Amino acid sequence: MTEERIPPATLPLAARAPGKCILFGEHAIVHGKPELVIAIDLHTQVIIRGAPATRLNGDPEAIRSNPYFRTALEKAWSAGPPVDVRAVSRIPRAAGLGSSAAFVAATAAGFTASAGGGERSDLAQLAFTIERTAQGVGSPGDTAAAVAGGCITLNAEAGRLLWSVQDEQRSWTVRRLEDPGWIWVVAYSGVPRDTAETVRSVGRRLAQPDGPELLERFATVALDGIRAVVKEDRTDVGELMKRNQELLREVGVSHPRLEAMLDAVGPVSLGAKLTGAGAGGSLVVLPHPGREMEAARKIARVGGVAYVVRVATEGAALVPEGAPASTASGG
Ligand code: MEV
Numbered sequence: 009m010t011e012e013r014i015p016p017a018t019l020p021l022a023a024r025a026p027g028k029c030i031l032f033g034e035h036a037i038v039h040g041k042p043e044l045v046i047a048i049d050l051h052t053q054v055i056i057r058g059a060p061a062t063r064l065n066g067d068p069e070a071i072r073s074n075p076y077f078r079t080a081l082e083k084a085w086s087a088g089p090p091v092d093v094r095a096v097s098r099i100p101r102a103a104g105l106g107s108s109a110a111f112v113a114a115t116a117a118g119f120t121a122s123a124g125g126g127e128r129s130d131l132a133q134l135a136f137t138i139e140r141t142a143q144g145v146g147s148p149g150d151t152a153a154a155v156a157g158g159c160i161t162l163n164a165e166a167g168r169l170l171w172s173v174q175d176e177q178r179s180w181t182v183r184r185l186e187d188p189g190w191i192w193v194v195a196y197s198g199v200p201r202d203t204a205e206t207v208r209s210v211g212r213r214l215a216q217p218d219g220p221e222l223l224e225r226f227a228t229v230a231l232d233g234i235r236a237v238v239k240e241d242r243t244d245v246g247e248l249m250k251r252n253q254e255l256l257r258e259v260g261v262s263h264p265r266l267e268a269m270l271d272a273v274g275p276v277s278l279g280a281k282l283t284g285a286g287a288g289g290s291l292v293v294l295p296h297p298g299r300e301m302e303a304a305r306k307i308a309r310v311g312g313v314a315y316v317v318r319v320a321t322e323g324a325a326l327v328p329e330g331a332p333a334s335t336a337s338g339g
Contacts, residue, residue, distance in 0.1 A: 113154035
């Protein structure tokens with residue numbers, strides 16, 4: 009587990025961070041309700057070197073065209089020299105699996121290391137501030153998982169307190185749960201979605217008269233789900249994932265492609281739901297133990313792209329020289 013500081017390092021350096029999948033509580037977390045997120049073992053890695061001009065993957069225009077890169081430079085590298093940043097990722101983009109949070113967390117970890125190192129709690133706040141500024145809306149769930157790794161709760165009592173993260177209006181507490189060590193399947197529908205737009209549309213739905221009551225139902229399912237994970241009760245976790253999916257349908261963020269994948273994995277899973285913003289994006293599936301590959305095949309047959317994943321126990325970290333960094337440099 010990564011609780012330790014980000015150590016100092018000199019350029020060139022490599023850093024990486026995991027993607028994430030939300031088991032319970034997406035959307036409701038934006039409104040202060042509880043969430044359970046796991047970091048997954050699909051990573052984004054960045055290599056940062058000094059250079060005559062700043063660019064991302066060879067593109068100097070990225071300073072203007074990529075809001076995450078631009079904001080990371082503004083918030084974490086304003087006094088730094090020009091840098092060449094190369095990013096490679098196994099996380100599909102705009103898929104609800106935390107690709108932007110992983111990019112932001114890895115880049116901010118690299119900048120923090122180069123500026124002399126820092127506390128992980130400060131990196132969590134920095135990564136959230138960057139993602140939030142670039143995206144305009146959202147909660148710190150994705151960046152917290154990318155920075156902390158493992159199994160993370162927000163706004164719940166369960167687990168060991170790591171830190172809290174703020175914006176101008178709200179504060180979210182972040183805690184660590186024991187990873188039950190299960191194998192999950194995440195599956196991209198192939199339909200990209202825009203997190204900001206989806207968060208705003210759910211916000212409008214929740215502003216209707218039954219919004220507060222709907223939010224309470226989200227909170228109950230998330231807290232029950234967190235308790236079931238703590239008890240390592242797969243059956244309950246599966247059932248609660250189904251209940252969470254019903255609520256997500258009710259706020260209008262399911263999609264026919266997601267529903268087709270849900271139907272396909274029904275017979276081989278204890279539960280499944282969309283994960284992240286929805287309206288496209290991805291599913292998370294808790295397969296019956298031993299039926300993970302079957303679940304992946306069933307998803308492929310209806311056009312999804314499935315990944316069999318475990319929890320990534322390590323959060324954002326420098327990559328030791330000579331290790332996977334060398335594979336990334338070609339990408
Ligand atoms: C996105 O991965 C999850 C949402 O709850 C938005 C957020 O928390 O930032 C939809």
